[in-house]
Each structure stands twice: as C-alpha cells, then as structure tokens.
Amino acid sequence: MALAGVRVIELAGLAPAPFCGMILADFGAKVIRVDRTKTGMSLDTQARGKRSVAINLKTSEGVSLLKKLCLQSDVVLEPYRKGVMEKLGLGPQELLKGNPRLIYARLTGYGQSGSYASAAGHDINYLAMSGLLSRLGRSGEKPYAPLNLIADFAGGGLSCALGIVLALLERERSGRGQIIDASMVEGAAYVGSFAWKSQSIGMWDRPRGENMLDSGAPFYDTYQTSDGKYVAVGAIEPQFYTQLLKGLDLDPGSLPPQMSFTDWPELRRIFTERFASKSQEDWSQVFDGTDACVTPVLSFQQVSSHPHNQERNSFLTDSNGEQSPRPAPVLSRTPAEPSLSSDPFIGEHTVEVLNEFGFKSEEIEQMMTHGVVEGDAIKAKL
Incomplete structure (x- = not known):
C-alpha cells in the first residue's frame, strides 16, 4: 500500500484526528492510537486498522514512554488544545530535537496562533469563523450547518492527512521532518475556495438560499x-x-x-x-x-x-456486519486495503506494540504493575 512502512502515533481524540488516522491506516500506515488508562471504552468510531496502547500520562514514566514511542515513529498526530503537549515536555520542538525526521501534525479548531488559539469550539464554531456558515441555508432562514462534515472532517481530518502526506513526500528530498499546523477554520475556508473565488462572476451575489447552488434554483x-x-x-x-x-x-x-x-x-x-x-x-x-x-x-x-x-464495490462490510464507505480515491497499483476486523479495545495491543518498540517482557510487566500502561488483549478476544 502507498503508506506501507510509515509509523504513526495518534493521540486519542474525537472526530477529526481519528478520521485522519483512519485515512493513513487505510492506505497502509501503522497507526498506533495512544489511549488513556482507566477508560472503559473508546469513542473512536474511526479506529479501522489501528492498534491501541493505553498509557497513563499522569505519571512521569508514562510521559517518558510516550516520548520514546514518538521518537521512533514517522508521524505524531496530536488533537489537543495549544500548550497541552508542551506542558508534558512533548511539544514538537522537543521531539524534533530527538528525531529531526519526525512529522508532528497538530490538528485544532483555531490553529496554534491567534487570539482564539486556546479557545474551545466545535465544527459549527469553526464553520462560522470560516465565513462559509453565513452562506449555508434556505432563503429567509437562519444559517444551517450540514452535520459536522465541513470543518471537522473535510477542513480538519482530511486536510491534515493531506498535510502529513505532503510532509512525508518532502522528507524524501530533505531528510527533515516538520510541524503541521492544521486549523479547522482555515481548512474549512480552503475547502470553500470555490465560493470565495467565484463571487466576482455572479455565483453568490444574491442573498443566502437564492443563488444557483444553495437551493435557490429549482433545477x-x-x-x-x-x-x-x-x-x-x-x-x-x-x-x-x-x-x-x-x-x-x-x-x-x-x-x-x-x-x-x-x-x-x-x-x-x-x-x-x-x-x-x-x-x-x-x-x-x-x-x-x-x-x-x-x-x-x-x-x-x-x-x-x-x-x-x-x-x-463502493461500500464494504466489516467482520461485525457493519457497512461503511470504501477508502477513496482508488489507486491503480497500491490501493487501500482497509482492515475488516473489529475496532481495537483500549489497550488491546499494548504488549504487542511495546515489544515491537524493543521493550523487554520484564519491563512491560513492571510498567503494568505500576499502572504506567494497561493491556487487555484477553478482553478484546471475548
């Protein structure tokens, strides 16, 4: 597959980052989702093809472990608010010192700078700030947000995946990694480039809901x-x-x-x-x-x-009988081969992954005993 051999550390989050991680996994990357310990179940419905490691980041040992995993990986995908990783000593500048080839993707609503950088928000807020929400809705009605597709997934997860692939391509020439600042506000606005750049040709010069492509035209x-x-x-x-x-x-x-x-x-x-x-x-x-x-x-x-x-074959059925869209686009030589197995339980692959990263059995057992990591491969098979 196109991304075979690429190792990704995805810090568990909601919606946009998991979608980004699923895209990378679908096309062959080894995506390791880092979950919190003492969590009953994952809310990641886009965990296809990923593996789960549960690490207690409230301990210094857990932070040290995560750092080791990041330094031995190609990509870190981080969905937290600005400053969270820096407080842990795991910010991009710190990790790039240890691994200059690392690609550090930061996916947030408002980006890493600006007065809203640390503010909370959701798709509807980012869509509003992008300008696009003002154009969405029927004539005479209030603006309408179409699910959470534009900012969270198109402007967020998908554009972040594109940024990661671009950085991987550039690294082949320079040998150097870089930081990706993926803002869902800017991503949504970029997705809406057609609306922005076609204003001068009369495509959007009438009120909301009265133009050709916004439900104004009967055809x-x-x-x-x-x-x-x-x-x-x-x-x-x-x-x-x-x-x-x-x-x-x-x-x-x-x-x-x-x-x-x-x-x-x-x-x-x-x-x-x-x-x-x-x-x-x-x-x-x-x-x-x-x-x-x-x-x-x-x-x-x-x-x-x-x-x-x-x-x-546009839709696939997994081992649980659930249907979902096939990965797109279709590549002629190296198409995606999405996993049809069940999504991982939290900590299901902790031991397996740590073994791959060079940790010995006694080290893993000690971390388990001290609550630094959790593993539940047995539960996953029930």
Whole structure:
C-alpha cells in the first residue's frame, strides 16, 4: 500500500484526528492510537486498522514512554488544545530535537496562533469563523450547518492527512521532518475556495438560499416523490435542463426561461407537483441513462444495493456486519486495503506494540504493575 512502512502515533481524540488516522491506516500506515488508562471504552468510531496502547500520562514514566514511542515513529498526530503537549515536555520542538525526521501534525479548531488559539469550539464554531456558515441555508432562514462534515472532517481530518502526506513526500528530498499546523477554520475556508473565488462572476451575489447552488434554483434542489422519498436534481447546463424537462414531460414553451430568477418560485412549484406524481423508483426508471442529472436520494440502508455502487464495490462490510464507505480515491497499483476486523479495545495491543518498540517482557510487566500502561488483549478476544 502507498503508506506501507510509515509509523504513526495518534493521540486519542474525537472526530477529526481519528478520521485522519483512519485515512493513513487505510492506505497502509501503522497507526498506533495512544489511549488513556482507566477508560472503559473508546469513542473512536474511526479506529479501522489501528492498534491501541493505553498509557497513563499522569505519571512521569508514562510521559517518558510516550516520548520514546514518538521518537521512533514517522508521524505524531496530536488533537489537543495549544500548550497541552508542551506542558508534558512533548511539544514538537522537543521531539524534533530527538528525531529531526519526525512529522508532528497538530490538528485544532483555531490553529496554534491567534487570539482564539486556546479557545474551545466545535465544527459549527469553526464553520462560522470560516465565513462559509453565513452562506449555508434556505432563503429567509437562519444559517444551517450540514452535520459536522465541513470543518471537522473535510477542513480538519482530511486536510491534515493531506498535510502529513505532503510532509512525508518532502522528507524524501530533505531528510527533515516538520510541524503541521492544521486549523479547522482555515481548512474549512480552503475547502470553500470555490465560493470565495467565484463571487466576482455572479455565483453568490444574491442573498443566502437564492443563488444557483444553495437551493435557490429549482433545477438544483431535492424533491419529494409520491412514496415519501426524494430525488436530487442538478440540471444546470441548458442541455441537461432540456433532458430534465423531457423526463418530466413538460413543454419548454409553456415555462418561463430557466435563468429567470423572478420565475424560480413558479418553476419550483411546477417541479414539486410533477415529482410528487411518481415514486422514487419510477423516476429512476425515467431518468437513468439520461443526462438530466436526476438521481435518487439514497439512505444509508440503500446505498450498497444500488447497481452503480455494487459494480464499484463502493461500500464494504466489516467482520461485525457493519457497512461503511470504501477508502477513496482508488489507486491503480497500491490501493487501500482497509482492515475488516473489529475496532481495537483500549489497550488491546499494548504488549504487542511495546515489544515491537524493543521493550523487554520484564519491563512491560513492571510498567503494568505500576499502572504506567494497561493491556487487555484477553478482553478484546471475548
């Protein structure tokens, strides 16, 4: 796999950092998640392919152990607020002295500098600070945050993974590691570059929810079908719009022009009534094989059985029978090979990993006895 041989220390966190770690693991990196001791269960639902080591960082021995693991690794992925790792003596400057090739990725909401650097926040806050939230929502309604996808995962976990891969590539030339300052505010804003840079061409010059791509246009929206399901319509270009009207059995001559903003409410009314006259399956039969840009809005339960997704094996099933998306993109020679095993229990691989890092059995046993580490491989097999 593309990242085979890369060793990653991921300090346990929520949402963005675990997603970043899962991406790296899916593509072949050896990702070791460092969990806290005395924790009942992990909240990491993106632990696919990772191993867990439980270390008590409230002890000096635990901090010393983590430092040794970091110094023998390629990447450290750290999701804490600014200053937490420095208080432990494990900040990037300290670790880079011991391992100049180390890539130290810091994934936070507001970044490592600025007046908000130490402030708490969540996806909706970072999205608000990026400017994007002000553009999301229906006309006449308050701004709407679409789950926690844009800042946490696209602007956070995914962009941080990109930064790590870029740093690994650069290290091949320079032989040196570096620090990655991944801010979810800036990552979200960067993901929204199209919205920013297309303002001058009239794409976003109307109020929120009244533009072509933000639910303002009737030909770029969702519609309910007779069975209570939905279809998505994205017929922007004239040739696609023509196909849409043909499938809906509407006479173009009896309708207002496609780009007449003032007539959009009337067009939406007509489309709403027409789509409500048939089921989602009926409309799929009408539009499949055309360029009308009409697709069913599939539920999580439907996606894996759709013929297109089946043909591409777009979704995988793990050993527990749970489905999730296949890693993307698909590489022709070194594709991802995601683990289908159960997610690791906290401390499941403590002994195994420490052995790999050169610790002797008696040293590990002593650390276990003194509460520096925890291991529960037996529980993991039950």
